[in-house]
Amino acid sequence: MADSSKKMNLMGLTTLVTVNMMGSGIILLPTSMAQLGAVSLLSWIVTAIGSMAIAYCFSQCGIFCPRPGGLSAYTEEAHAKSGFFLCSYLYFLSLAIANVAVAISAVGYMTSFVPWLGTGAIPLFVGTVGLLWLTTVANFGGPGITGRIGAITVWGVIIPVAGLSIIGWFWFKPDVFAAAWNPNNLPIQEAISKAIPLTLWAFLGMESAAQASDAVENPKRNVPLACLLGTLGAAVVYVLSTTVIQGIIPNAELANASAPFALVYAQMFNPTVGNIIMALAVMACVGSLLGWQFTLAQTAKMTADQNMFPSLFRKVSKRDAPILGMLACGVLQTLMALSTISPNASAQFTKLVSLAAVTNLIPYVTAATGLLVMMYKARVSASIYTRNTILLLIAMSYSLYALVACGKDAVFGGLIVLAFGYLLYGFLSKRFVENPPAAQVNTDNA
Template sequence: MPQEPQPKRMNLMQLTFIVAVNMMGSGIIMLPTNMAKVGAISLLSWIVTALGSMAIAYGFAQAGLFNQRPGGMSAYAEDAYGKSGYFLVFILYFLSLAIGNVAIGISAVGYLSSFLPALSATPVATCVSLIFLLWLTTVANFGGPSITGRIGSITVWGVIIPVGLLSVFGWFWFSPSTFGAAWNPHGLSLGEGMGSSIALTLWAFLGMESAAQNSAAVENPKRDVPLACLFGTLGAAVIYILSTTVIQGIVPNEELAKSTGPFGLAYAHMFNPFVGSIIMALAVMACLGSLLGWQFTIAQTGKAAADERMFPAFFTKVNRMGAPVTGMIVMAVVQSLLALMTISPTLSEQFAALVNLAVVTNVLPYIIALSALVIMMKSAGVSGSKYAFNVFIVTVAMLYSTYALYASGHSAVMGGMLVTALAFIIWGFLAPRFSGQAGTPARAAAA
C-alpha cells in the first residue's frame, strides 16, 4: 500500500520570515514619537535591546526543543517550579497581553486622530475613543478564528510595507543636520541615553517568545528553530533601527515628539500630505488588525488556562463558531478599566505608561521561564560545550531582562509587583486543586 505523501515542511528562510513578521506587527508605529522626546541618542537603546532580544529568542528556541507541551512559557516554568510556576507565568503574561492591547489601541487612536482630530482633542476624548476601539475589535471577533486569522494576515502588511520602505528609501531624504540637531537635546550622558528607551524598544520585540511554536512544521527543528529565532530577531532589529534612525533625519525632533502619527508625518515630509494620509490609513488598518488578533489570542489564552483548572470556568465557553465570547467580554471590561486607570494628558504619555507596564509584566515571565532551561537540559542529559553555551546565552538573556525591569521605571515596576502579589493571593486559593499532583510537602509537614 503506497504511503500518503507527507506535508511539506518549512525551511530555514520561511521560518525566519515568519518570526520577523510575527514580531513587527504594530509595535513600532508610535515609537519614533516617544524616542524623540529623549532625542536621537535614544537610538543607542536598540543596540542593547537587539542583543538582549536575540539572547531571549535563542533561550526560548532551546526550551521549545526540550519541552513541547502546550502552554509555552508556562509549561517551561512548570518544569522547574511546578504548577505554581505555571500559574504565575500564565497570569503575568496574560495581563501583559491585556495591557499591550490597550497600547495598540492608543496607537490606532493616534493615527485615526489625523483624520478626526476630535478623537484625541482631550484626555477624556482619547479614552472614550480607545474604549470604543477595544469593544469594536472584541465584538468583531465573535465570528470565530478563521475570520480573525484571515484579516490579521492581510492587515499586518499595513505597517510592515511602509516601515520597510522607509528603512530602504528614506535615506534619500535624510538630512545629517536635522539628525545632528536631534541627537541629544537634553544633554544626557551616554549611559542615560542608552538606557532611556530600553522598555520602549523591547516593546517592539515582544512576541519573540512564540518563535519556537512552529517547530513541529520545520524540516530540521534542532538546527533551524534556533537559527530562525536569531535571524528573524536580527532582521526585525535591522528594520527597527534603520526606520527609527532615518525618521530622525527627515522630521525635525520637536515636530516628531509632538506627532500622533510619526510614520505618516515622515512620508508627508518626503512626498506630500496626501501620501502621508495614505500611510496613516495603512497604520490604522494594521493597528486594528493587530488588535483584532490579540483580542482573540488573549481569550484563547484564558481558555487554555481554564481548561487546566487555573482560571474561571466561564473562559472555556465558546459559541458555535468557536469564539470564546464570554472571556472576550470579560477581558474587554478589564481593558476598558486599564484605559481609564492610565489616562494621561497626552496620547504619547499614556502609550509610554502602558508600554512600560506591559514590559514589566512580560519580562518577569521571561526570567522565570528561561531559568527553567538548566533543569530541562539536565533532564535531557545535555552536557559539555552545548550545555555551557546555552547556560551562557540564557544568563545574558535573564540579566538583560532584569535590566529592562530596572529601565521601565519605578511606577511600572511597582505596578508589576502589585500584580505579582495578587497572582500569589489567587494561587493560594487554586493550589488545593493540585495538591495531589504537587507532591506531599503539606501532608508531610502535618504528619
Template sequence: MASESNKMGLMGLTTVVTVNMMGSGIILLPSSLAQTGAISLLAWLVTAAGAMCIAYTFAKCGMYCNKDGGMSAYSAEAHGKSSFFIASYTYYVCLVISAVAIAVSAVGYLQAFFPWLKETPIHTFIGVIAILILTMVANFKGPKLTGQISTFTVWGIIIPVVGLSIIGWFWFSPTMFSEAWNPHNVSTIGAISSGIALTLWAFLGIESAGANSGAVENPQRNVPLAVMLATSFTAVVYIASTAVIQGIIPNAELASSSAPFGLVYAQMFNPMVGQVITALAVIACIGSLLGWQFTNAQVSRAAADIRLFPKIFGEVTKDNAPIKGMIIMLILELGLAVMTISPSLVKQFNVLVNLAVFINMVPYILSITGLEVILRNSKVSPSEYRNGAIIGTLAVLYSIYGVYACGQEAVFYGVIVTFIGYIFYGFIAGRDAQNEMMKS
C-alpha cells in the same frame, strides 16, 4: 507529522518569525524616543543583543519541551506548578495592557482623519474603547476569521517601516539628525535606559519563535538560526527606520506627533501619501489588536482547561470562541483605559508600554530560567548545554535590566499586580490539597 518534503526550510521559517515579530509595536516609537532625543537610539543596540539572547533561549525551550503551555510550561520545569500559574497570569495581564496600548496607537493615527478624537482626553478615550470593542466583537466569530484578517493587515505597518528604512535616506539631513541627537543634555546611560523598555516593547512576541519546530527541516540547526536571522533583520529595520526619521522631521515636531510614520511620508512625498500610510497603520493596528486579543483568549482558555483559571474562561461557542472569557478581558481593558487617561496620547502610550514590559518580564525570567532543566532532561551534549546556559543567563540579565529601565512607577504597580496573582494561586493550591485529601 509533516513529511520532510513538506517541511519548512531555513528561509521560510526566518520569514515567518520576522513577520510575527514586526507588528504595531513600532508604530509610535519614533515619537516616544524623540522625547529623549536621537541618542535614545543607542537603546536599540542593547535591546537587539538582548532580544537575540531571549529569542535563542525560547527557541531551545520550544525544541526540547513539548508540553502544552509555552512559557508557562518552560517555567514549571524549574519552578513547579505555582510558576505555571504566575507565568500564565502575568502574561495574560501583559496582553491586556498591550491591547490598550495598541488601541491608543490606532487612535493616534486615526486623529489625522477624525480631529475630534484629539480635542479632549475624553474624546481620545472614547476612540480607544470603540476600537477595543470593535476588535473584540470581531473575535467572536472564532480563530479562522481572526487569522485571515491578521495575516493580511500586518503588512500595513511592515511595508512602510521597511520602506522607510531603505528609501528614507534620500531625504535624510545629517544636520537635523545632529541637532536632534541630545537636545535635553541627558547622560548616555540615562538615554539608553530611557529607551530600553520602549525598544523591548517592539520585540514582544519573540517568545513564539520556537513554536513551529515540528514543521521545520533539521530543527536543531534551523530553528535557532532562523530566530537569530529574523531578530537581526528586525533590529536593523527598527534601528534604520527610527534613525532616518530623526533626520527628516525636526525633533520637537516628531516628539509631539501621534502618527510619526504618516508624518514622515507626507514630508517625503505629499500629504496624500502620508494619509495612505496613516490609513495602513490604522489597519495594521486593528489587525494586530485582533491577534493579541485572540492570543490572550487562548492563553486564559488553556489555563482554564487545566483548572488554573476559572472555568468560565474555557467555555466556547459553536465557533470555538471563548466569548465569556473575552468579555471579561474586555472589561479589564476598558478599566485600564480609564485608569491611564492622559492629556498626551504619547504619554499614555509610554505609561502602558512600561507597565506591559515589566509584567511581561515575569514570565520571561521564569521561563528562561527553566532552560537548564529542559536541556538536562533532554540529555543534550555538554557543549549545547553550556551554550544554552550562557546565552540563557545573558537573556535573564538583560530582562532584569529591562525591569530596571521601566521605571519606579511601572515596577511598583507591576509588583502589586504580580503579588495579587499569588492570592489567586493560594485558593487554587488549597483546592488541590483538598482534592488530594479526598482521594486518600
C-alpha cells in the same frame, strides 16, 4: 482535538509574531526616541541583542517542551505548578494592559480622520473601547482567520516602515542627524537606559508563537522558527527605519510629531502620501490589536485547561475560538480603559506601557530559566548545554537591566500585582495536592 486545517501554519505564525511586535510600537517610536535624541538609537543594540537571546531561549524551550502552555509550561519545568499559574497570570495581565495601550495609540492616529476622537477623555475612551471590542469579535472566526487577516494588515507596517528603511536614505542628511544626536547632553549610559523601555515595548510579542502553540501546525518545528524569524526581521527594520527618520526630520519637529511616519513621507513626497501612510498606520494598529487579542484569549484558555482560570475560558466554538473567554477579556480591558481614562492619549499610553513591560519581563525570566531543567532532563551534550546557558545568561542580564530601566513606579506596581497573584494561588493550590486528606468525621458530643 482541533481540526488541523483550522490551525496556523509557519507563515501565519511568523506573521502573527511580526504584527504583534511591529503593529503599534514602531509607529509611535521615532517621536518618543527623538525626545532623548538620536543617541537613543544605541539602545537598539542592547535591546536587539537581549531580545534575540530571549527569542533563542524560547525557541530552545519549544524544542525541549513542545506541550501546550507556552511560557507557563516552560516556567513549570523549573518553578513547579505555582510558577505555571504566576507566569500565566502576569502574562495575561500584561497582554490586557498592552491591548488597551495599543488601542489608545490607534485612536491617536485616527484623530486625523475623525477629529472628534481627540476632543476629550470621553471620545478617547469611546474610540478605545470600540476598537477593543471590534478586534475581540473579529477573533470569533478562529485562529486560521486571525492569521489570514494579520497577513493583510501587516502591510500597513511593512509598506511605510520597511519602505522607509530602503528608500529613505535618498533623503537622509548627515547634518540633520548630527544635530539630533544628543540635544539634552545626556551621558551615553543614561540615554541608553532611558530608551530601553521604549525599545523593549517595540520587541514585546516575540513570545507570541509560544503562547499560541496549541493552535499551530507542527509546533515543535514552527514555534521556534517563528520566534527567531519574527524577532530578527523586526530588529533589522527597527534599526534602519528609526535611524533614517532622524536624518530627515529635524529633531525638535520629530519630537512633537503625533504621526512620525506620516510626517516623514509627507516631507519626502507630499501631504497626500502622508495621509495614505496615516491610513496604513491605523490598519496596522488594528491588525496588531487583533493579533494581541488572539494571544490573550489563548493564554487564558491554556491556563484554564490547567484548572487555574475559570472554566469559561476553556470552552471553544466549532471554529476553535474561545468566545466566552474573549468576551470576558473584553470586559476586563474595558474596565482597564475606564480606570486609566485621560483626555490625553499620550499620557494614558505612557501610564500603561511601563507596567505592561514589567509584568511581561517577569514571565520572560521565569520561562527562560526553565530551559536549564529541560536540558538536564534531555541529557544534552556539554557543548549544547554551554552554548544555551551562555545565551540564557545574556537574556537574563538584559531582562534584569530592562526591569531597572522601567523605573521605580512601574516595578513597584508589578511587585504589588505579583504579590496579589501569590494570594490567588494560595486559594487554588489545594486543587493540586496529590494526596488530599480523608474527610474528617466529627465525633464531638453535642
